[in-house]
Amino acid sequence: MTAAPATLSVHGLAYRYAERAVLHDVSFDVHAGEVVALMGPNGCGKSTTLSVLGGLTAPQGGTVRFEGRTVARGDRALRAELGFVFQSPSLDVKLTARQNLALAARMHGLSGAAASEAVSGALMRAGLESRAGDAVETLSGGMRRRLDIARAMLHGPRVLLLDEPTTGLDERAWRLTWQQIRQIATGGDAAVLLTTHRPEEAERADRVLVMDAGRIVADDTPHALLARVQGDVIVLRAADPEALAGELARRLDLHGVVEGRDVHVTAPRGHELIVRIVEDLPRGLLSSVSLRQPGLGDVFLALTGGALDSEPGTADDALEVAA
Template sequence: MVAAIKATGLRKSYGDKLVLNGIDLYVPEGTIFALLGPNGAGKTTAVRILTTLTAADAGQARIAGHDLAENPDGVRAAIGVTGQFSAVDDKLTGRENLILMADLHRLGKVEGRRRADALLARFDLEEAAGKLAATYSGGMRRRLDLAMTLVGEPRVIFLDEPTTGLDPRSRRTMWEIIRELVAGGVTVFLTTQYLEEADELADQIAVLDHGRLVAQGSAAELKRRVPGGHIRLRFADPAEFDRAAGLFADAARDEESGTLRVPGDGDIPALRALLDRLDGAALRPEGLEIHTPDLDDVFLALTGPAPKGTGR
């Protein structure tokens, strides 16, 4: 797959504080990549480097085909950045905010207004287009902020905590917008403190801790790295429950509910082997559920207290 973002050996220190310790990143085009990590892990510094706001001490990166060090203007032209705190101007209307961005991109009067109106429609802001942004709800402000980022039609978008402070309905609306962007070929680099958000959206997740990438993979792959997964079997017949308990000697028993918790990560080979054993013993559980650790478990297992000399 073609890389929208490819970085190798990114390193950054502030004085004697090592913030990034040689991280590698690979983000294919048209995907959502989530960077997770505790406060002080180096997420903000990584994003600042990739968006040309901070220079790395060492390492190389290409963003949308442009070398970060040799062609920062090309990188800036290809990316959009939506920060945790809205860049919306409260003294302007929604449409005026978009037209201002169009003017900054030098789109010309006709094209700028055409694009502003198209984005107002796309983000369901047409009715509020003439109202001051100061009157917008939190969800409307976030939609307007993202629309402003899209005025320049970026190929790669960096979203920093895009749903912070939003209610559940507004958060899910934002998720749908992000999915639609990616379906249209945009690449999204997401940082978030909501692990559910990364689980819901990201094709790939990287966990940054103490300036190092400690894990990377899909949500399912990361969950399988953490102990605690099991397959729960429920039996209505006490006799079948006893037989199954004898078949799976390592299973945890719950006599009251008639369930067994068989250790396993729930992947296809493990599940097939379990079903074969049940079939061989002529056992038919009333219910079967696969339980894997969630991203909270992954996050806690892979990250720890920050040592001295790291941060940001």
């Protein structure tokens, strides 16, 4: 029996902006019922990938297939099967939550009872029934994000694309948004692809595509990726982290990676190594020491030698529509 094709399949995607190569031979699949995180630092090509998949940017190489059928830029059949949520909300803040959804329903050709049913269902799934009559400008950032996602799913698309969906949200809003994303995927009909530079967010996905400098450098489950980094991560804070990294190499033959004010050292039996570090380093060099298990940020470091961004996405990272 032949397996069903992936809902969305990308092969050999390439794109250049002016003289700079943005995407290099990007290939991956996303299946129905699956949440896939495209994880990488700001500027690595994540948003450009979504722009190509959403039909906003024409690829300069490679193919995109929807359920086995090759699609081109502007393909109306694919557009009808896509839901797209940009990093910056695109809601009309003067309209109510219900009015925003009703407007989207009309744009997708829904009317009468079908439109009312779709809008009411979207509000319920987003947990916004009690705020349906409130202007969007009165809603919190998390509520606006959930409304944006609900609007993108209003017409029942088979693929949902989310560009940095939780940027700027507090912890509670972040969790509620992820609850909504997971509910969409577990419904079984939609494939979800989201971009993120947050390793703790990528760990919630079913599968993680690790992107660096426009290339996919790993494609696996969070558990399998985490298994690539053995040992503990020792986090050393210092006023002069570069000097600390130098002393670690000179005195203990340890490779320390500088991230902001911290130096990270990955090693087996980290609790034992901490004792040696504290004893052997010059007094006053260290400000604090902590120990933790490896995360996907450490996996990215092991794969690429670089660090993921620790701050929310900047304007340069936001999705831009290319001609």
